[in-house]
Amino acid sequence: MSAARLRSPLGLGRATVALLGLVVAADLFAIWTEVLEIRVADDILNGIDGEAALRRGERAHALHEASGAVQSLALLATAVVFLCWFHRVRVNAEVFDAAMHSKSRGWAIGSWFCPVVNLWFPRRVTLDTWDASAAWADRPGHGLVNSWWTLWIVSLFADRVAQGVSHTARGAVGWRSALRQMLVADALDAAAAVLAVLVVLRLTRMQRNRVLAGPVFVSALG
Template identity: 50%
Template structure:
């Protein structure tokens, strides 16, 4: 037996949205740096002297990586804390409405193959449990977000395969273009993730304030 408590997701939800927004901003900066790099390789393939511009492009690329890495780590940690919080709340709202064990809230993202669909299933269950009493809210937003996430994973795999064969200026240009596509898809997935976070947070907050399952009382789960 374990005891779960209904706790406000608002603070974590806002922090998650802000950090995800920062990650998206970092992706746009990376896109700009990628555009500069693409132009360098384009001119290099045409035989133009690009030594100084190449150095500038390298500096921009390195700066983009320096900006993105800490932001991404912070966003992942806070997002998982938020996801755990709303999952526990979801168990309070709908004790029997979750197909996967709570531990998968964390583990599902890191287990190969499983990470292609478990996180979506977990989020859909939380979404449904968070819906207002007596109402069904379509999880279409969750589905679109997850489709973008899977597309980003696939684009990343294509880019990783291209790295092994990128030797000439033309090949490096194509690799840079693929990297830009990956960054753009990640930015879209990030925006959709923000929308999901805000929507789930709002639904849970409104449901709790409406008095669905008295928030002051713990609920025992088997």
């Protein structure tokens, strides 16, 4: 393994924050379309019929389908840039304190793709990076990271439940139940993305401050 080299996380951090904002916007768009579809299902269950109701239903369904595509694209783009940022700050943290890490730097990427261990390894890598990046005199607690990770895991399970309910939904009642579960999953995902923004901003700022505190590392900011 090559020696760790300090590189600025600022550009990747800003790009990650911007894309996480896009994820939040996509989730809010999806929530709006789910509300529209829930209203259509309510109309059907209340006996409201007719051409106008049919048009509303078709429009709501088309928007909901579009929101799913937007969410997928936003998630893919964000995942790529986030992983680049995550690996960058992990390598930087090794320069700051190599003894702080319980996982090798390869886990900064691999931990997200390994089944089962991806439920806790990325959090461990984040916490090690967090601690190594902080100044000893001003080391923050893990509350923000733990809150983000907990909400992220909960959102993943909520999405799995929503997918299962939607696949077995029958009739207006079943579809309305599935839509409500999707709405909850999207709301949790949006909240997790907001906390991820705070983690990225905080960790990037911690590394910047750590560099500025040591004249040996000043040139790494670029």
